[in-house]
Amino acid sequence: MSYAVKEIFLTLQGEGAQAGRAAVFCRFSGCNLWSGREQDRGKADCQFCDTDFVGTDGTLGQRYQNAAELAEAIAAQWLGAEAERYVVLTGGEPLLQVDAALIDALHDLGFSVGLETNGTMLPPDGIDWICVSPKAGTELVLQHGDELKLVFPQAGAEPERFARLPFEYFSLQPLDGPDAAAHTQAAIDYCLHHPQWRLSVQTHKVIGIR
Numbered sequence: 242m243s244y245a246v247k248e249i250f251l252t253l254q255g256e257g258a259q260a261g262r263a264a265v266f267c268r269f270s271g272c273n274l275w276s277g278r279e280q281d282r283g284k285a286d287c288q289f290c291d292t293d294f295v296g297t298d299g300t301l302g303q304r305y306q307n308a309a310e311l312a313e314a315i316a317a318q319w320l321g322a323e324a325e326r327y328v329v330l331t332g333g334e335p336l337l338q339v340d341a342a343l344i345d346a347l348h349d350l351g352f353s354v355g356l357e358t359n360g361t362m363l364p365p366d367g368i369d370w371i372c373v374s375p376k377a378g379t380e381l382v383l384q385h386g387d388e389l390k391l392v393f394p395q396a397g398a399e400p401e402r403f404a405r406l407p408f409e410y411f412s413l414q415p416l417d418g419p420d421a422a423a424h425t426q427a428a429i430d431y432c433l434h435h436p437q438w439r440l441s442v443q444t445h446k447v448i449g450i451r
């Protein structure tokens with residue numbers, strides 16, 4: 242199978258329980274909850290997206306013809322030791338494209354594999370770190386994983402709805418946009434009252450990296 246990739250870049254994971262960790266980000270094109278076109282945002286199932294995932298025009302973006310070719314392109318970005326290789330598969334919605342062949346190819350090159358998903362689809366087996374970020378009004382099909390990272394606030398996706406699901410970490414990420422400061426204060430207050438939840442600051446935006 243081939244893969245439509247928007248961009249591949251080396252950075253530090255900015256969000257959640259793995260924040261600060263070096264990772265190659267592979268951002269897949271396309272999402273099942275929004276076309277990515279601004280004129281469609283108001284009627285999309287997910288309306289707050291902070292990401293351009295349309296097309297294949299970013300850094301190292303292209304259609305990769307098979308899993309080995311994509312895994313090699315990801316590996317070429319890593320600057321650390323082979324034993325420490327870490328990749329985060331994101332998008333867009335990566336589970337529209339990520340399959341067992343790609344996970345195997347990445348593992349064959351020594352990668353530990355992280356995933357950022359909206360939880361509306363099931364992943365292939367073998368992913369090493371699964372971060373699910375539920376979206377209000379959508380069906381949460383993937384109800385377990387390593388981290389549940391909730392953008393906050395979302396009417397209809399209150400933290401209480403997810404607090405008993407079997408995840409290791411519960412992260413609350415302030416909704417970025419015009420009211421980001423108020424959302425950050427609200428998330429701080431929520432974490433102070435509900436210590437199961439940890440504040441996830443989008444640190445890459447603070448320090449000005451990708």
Ligand SMILES: C[S@@+](CC[C@H](N)C(=O)[O-])C[C@H]1O[C@@H](n2cnc3c(N)ncnc32)[C@H](O)[C@@H]1O
Binds near residue numbers: 291332333373390415
């Ligand atoms: C761009 S999404 C891609 C992966 C997947 N589609 C998802 O939604 O989880 C990556 C992360 O950014 C979060 N995110 C998107 N827009 C955001 C915003 N405006 N403020 C805070 N987090 C946001 C998502 O919830 C998700 O955790």
Ligand SMILES: Nc1nc2[nH]cc(C(=O)O)c2c(=O)[nH]1
Binds near residue numbers: 253255292331332445
């Ligand atoms: N540095 C950095 N960390 C991230 N964590 C999740 C991201 C994403 O867009 O999926 C992201 C991103 O785009 N950049």
Ligand code: SF4
Binds near residue numbers: 273290359376
């Ligand atoms: S599900 Fe993820 S990629 Fe899709 S529009 Fe929402 S935040 Fe963006």
Ligand SMILES: [Mg+2]
Binds near residue numbers: 291292
């Ligand atoms: Mg991002």
